[in-house]
Amino acid sequence: MSEVMDYKSRLSDPASRKFETFSYLPAMTADEIRKQVTYLVSKGWNPAIEHTEPEYLMDYYWYMWKLPMFGETNVDKVIAEAEACRKANPNNHVRLVGYNNFNQSQGAAMVIFRGKTV
Template sequence: MSEMHDYQSSLGDPSSRRFETFSYLPEMDTDQIRKQVEYIVSKGWNPAIEHTEPENAFSYYWYMWKLPMFGETDVDTILAEAEACHKAHPTHHVRLIGYDNYKQSQGAAMVIFRGPMKN
C-alpha cells in the first residue's frame, strides 16, 4: 500500500485551504479546463457556473451566475460565460458544475478560477 499524505490545511492559513477535489492539484491551465468542459458536454450534463468570495468557499451556498445552461453543447459558449463571471467578480472563486439530469445530482464540480485568499 502506498504511503498516505496528510494535507495540512486550516482555517487560520488561507493559502492552505482546500474546497474540492481538484484544489489539491496544481491549478488547471486553459487546455485542461477546456477538456473538463468537453467531458461535461460529452456526458450530456447541463453546465452551470457559480461564484463566491474566497472566505465563503466552505459554505454550501454559492451565487449562481445566470441560469444553468440547459442543453448547451458549445464548449466556447460555456467557457465565455465562465470568463464573463470571472471578469464580473475578479475577487471570487468561480466554479463550473455539470448537472446530471438522470441522477439529479452534480456529475462534476470544480473551481476553475481562484480568487485571492485573504488572511
C-alpha cells in the first residue's frame, strides 16, 4: 500500500492552507471554471459568488457578492459576475457556490480564483 501524502497545511502558515473542493490541485483554468459552472447550472442549482480575504479563510464567514443568481442558466453571466467580484476584490479568494433548492443545501462549493497569500 502506498503512503498517504501530508500536505502540511497549517493555520500558522496562510500560504499552506487548503480550502474547499479542488484546493489540493493547481488553480483552475478558464476552461475548467466554465465546465464547473456548466455542470452547476445543468443540475438546476442556483449559482452564487462569495469572497473573503485569504488571511480570514478559516475564521470568518465569506462575503456574498450580490444575491444568489436564482434560476440563472446562462454560464457567461455567472462567469461575468465571478470576474466582476474578482476585479472588485483582487486580493480575495472568490468562491462559486451552487445552492440545491430541492435538498436545501449546497450542491457544490469551490474556490475558482485564489487571492494573494500573505
